[in-house]
Amino acid sequence: MPLDRERIVAAAIALADEGGLEAVSLRKVAARLNAGPMRLYGYISTKQELFDLMVDEVHAEILPAEQPGDWREALRILAHRTRQAALRHVWLADLLGGRPTLGPNGMAVTEAKLAALDGFADIDTVLRAAETVSSYLTGAIRREIANLRAERVTGLSKREWQRASGPHLTKMLATGRFPALTKAVHDGADVDAETSFATGLDWVLDAVAAKLTRPPAV
DSSP states (O other): OOOOHHHHHHHHHHHHHHHOGGGOOHHHHHHHTTOOHHHHTTTOOOHHHHHHHHHHHHHHHHSOSSOOSSHHHHHHHHHHHHHHHHHHSGGGGGGTTSSOOOSHHHHHHHHHHHHHHTTSSOHHHHHHHHHHHHHHHHHHHHHHHHHHHHHHHHOOOHHHHHHHHHHHHHHHHTTSSOHHHHHHHHHSOOOOHHHHHHHHHHHHHHHHHHHOSSOOOO
8 A cells, every 4th residue: 555644644643652652763653554664754754743743633633623602612622622632642742832733733723722712802912821721731631641651650540559658648747847738638629630620721711811801702
């Protein structure tokens, strides 16, 4: 079967889904496609270019079919779809937050973010608002993925790790040096990752709303 960029990128994504970005190289992609490595250079120049194409392909999964009229709902949907894509492709967390994605799908996602806020404030406020939401997404997603990776590396679930760490934590808290942390450990609610993500996102959107000059549509 002849090679094309679509097949190359699909093979690279499959490798990354199985073994992370370290499992991706032009040689390994070529082997997966039963092709000689040099053949790939007719389509892909560098591994970084391949990564950019992989990210853009995943952005096609993030873009919703329709753009909601309410700006909060539009940004909320994009945020949750970004998280879901990262959970399907955990390597995406390593490539979020850098230079803007300039592929067609990445640009369409950026367009959707900016379009959701268009007309609610001056352009500089809109840009800062979009950056603020994106920064929250990047941090929250990387934190969640880091926890998932820790589970895989240690073989301990969150609950199992908490039980294993319990004696040391109890000993440290008993020193009285960490009163605020002690209160958090004993009195704080233990919520799942999705609830934590949704709550933080709503708080960020509340902060954005405070900077907008036109009220959201009812």
